[in-house]
Amino acid sequence: MADKIKNAKIVFVVGGPGSGKGTQCEKIVAKYGYTHLSSGDLLRAEVASGSERGKQLQAIMQKGELVPLDTVLDMIKDAMIAKADVSKGYLIDGYPREVKQGEEFEKKIGAPALLLYIDAKGETMVKRLMKRGETSGRADDNEETIKKRLDLYYKATEPVIAFYEQRGIVRKINSELPVDEVFAIVEKAIDELK
Numbered sequence: 001m002a003d004k005i006k007n008a009k010i011v012f013v014v015g016g017p018g019s020g021k022g023t024q025c026e027k028i029v030a031k032y033g034y035t036h037l038s039s040g041d042l043l044r045a046e047v048a049s050g051s052e053r054g055k056q057l058q059a060i061m062q063k064g065e066l067v068p069l070d071t072v073l074d075m076i077k078d079a080m081i082a083k084a085d086v087s088k089g090y091l092i093d094g095y096p097r098e099v100k101q102g103e104e105f106e107k108k109i110g111a112p113a114l115l116l117y118i119d120a121k122g123e124t125m126v127k128r129l130m131k132r133g134e135t136s137g138r139a140d141d142n143e144e145t146i147k148k149r150l151d152l153y154y155k156a157t158e159p160v161i162a163f164y165e166q167r168g169i170v171r172k173i174n175s176e177l178p179v180d181e182v183f184a185i186v187e188k189a190i191d192e193l194k
């Protein structure tokens with residue numbers, strides 16, 4: 001039943017690991033009532049379920065690599081459909097990770113109206129993730145995996161931003177600032193959508 005979500009407002013939230021995607025998404029949910037779907041959280045839920053598929057995913061995520069495209073996309077699509085009747089819009093956090101993921105999303109679900117590009121310096125992201133790692137319990141918040149995630153971000157995900165820039169839907173957000181100042185910029189981008 002993809003019909004239900006064909007006309008939904010879709011916002012891609014893209015940025016490096018630890019750039020502050022999740023933090024800003026929470027604030028958008030609180031103010032605008034959007035549905036927040038973090039692809040990483042969906043994958044971690046599958047891992048936590050203890051399923052066979054979850055075990056395979058865990059091995060990939062622990063290495064900081066990308067899980068197969070269809071796996072993530074199916075999870076996002078199912079989660080979107082489940083919320084279709086109540087959703088004012090969708091925040092797709094941490095996806096697409098590569099241009100191909102964006103193309104497949106558009107084929108199977110629909111086109112994004114906006115891409116929020118949450119931008120922080122590499123050293124800032126590493127610092128935040130090491131700090132988060134003290135309490136997150138995430139198997140990939142360690143120095144070695146963080147470095148791999150960052151490398152993959154620059155190699156595979158930054159081209160996603162260039163791809164959508166051609167369409168004029170990218171809003172670059174400087175997330176070096178304090179959270180509330182970052183959100184003030186985010187609000188402007190979301191308000192433009194209405």
Ligand SMILES: Nc1ccn([C@@H]2O[C@H](COP(=O)(O)OP(=O)(O)OP(=O)(O)O)[C@@H](O)[C@H]2O)c(=O)n1
Binds near residue numbers: 061
């Ligand atoms: N579309 C996606 C999203 C996530 N992952 C996997 O899930 C891991 C964690 O993703 P995510 O939670 O989005 O992590 P980061 O981008 O590193 O951002 P953060 O942890 O700071 O939210 C990734 O490293 C990757 O292995 C993936 O393969 N494909």
Ligand SMILES: Nc1nc2c(ncn2[C@@H]2O[C@H](COP(=O)(O)OP(=O)(O)O)[C@@H](O)[C@H]2O)c(=O)[nH]1
Binds near residue numbers: 016177180
């Ligand atoms: N100073 C500052 N810290 C932030 C900001 N956003 C997030 N953080 C911190 O950076 C860490 C990673 O943020 P998170 O939202 O999980 O990032 P994500 O990996 O992009 O989803 C968190 O522990 C936050 O405390 C921000 O705008 N400013």
Ligand SMILES: [Mg+2]
Binds near residue numbers: 022038040
């Ligand atoms: Mg996150």
